[in-house]
Amino acid sequence: MSLTDLKRKQQKQNPPKVSIEEFIEDAVNYAEGKPSQLQKPAKPKKTAPRKFRHATFSLSETSIRQLDDLAQSTGIAKSRLLRMFIHYYCDLSEPEQQELLEQLQDLTPPSAQ
Template sequence: MSLTDLKRRKPKPRKKLSVEEFIEDANNYAFGQPSLAKKTRKKKPTNESMELKKQSTKIYRHATFTLTEQSIEQLNELAKTANVAKSRLIRMMITDFATKDKNELASIIENSLD
């Protein structure tokens, strides 16, 4: 399972351009001028979008890893019941695992079914 499967699914809205605007935008691009598509009127941020923006300021990298079917099911169930994104759940688990002392880690690893 790759973390790309865990990303947000909401598509970003795109501005509709006419043929003339598209050609003009291509000319602007060729001359290194700003794009017309980027000159859209900005909406006032809502509470939800401001909250997403705060979380999105961190730099994340894609990671690929292998999980068993049982682990995937458990992760899906945890994400649903906790109402938390799967990638965030994984980051929380990593942070929790990193704070354990050596004896706790050895015990967890020893009792692991994988």
């Protein structure tokens, strides 16, 4: 066994067999700067659109502990809980949002503001 047997990547497949005429025609295309007619166009990779983006933000130790406890007790991922809370807040009317913010402002310690 050689080291090449240990490679993870598969070996490249043999190029397709072409006639001499096709080879010469493709060489002329190459010389003229045209794309090869022998190579199959690469299929675009189908990637699912990303639903979420990574975000970094700061939380107080108390908020992190509360979020951890909530995630553990409900079995819901922390990021999903945050998305749910944001969705809930955005569904409130503007006066309801203001009222909630005022209630939460009273609970926030001055050093965390």
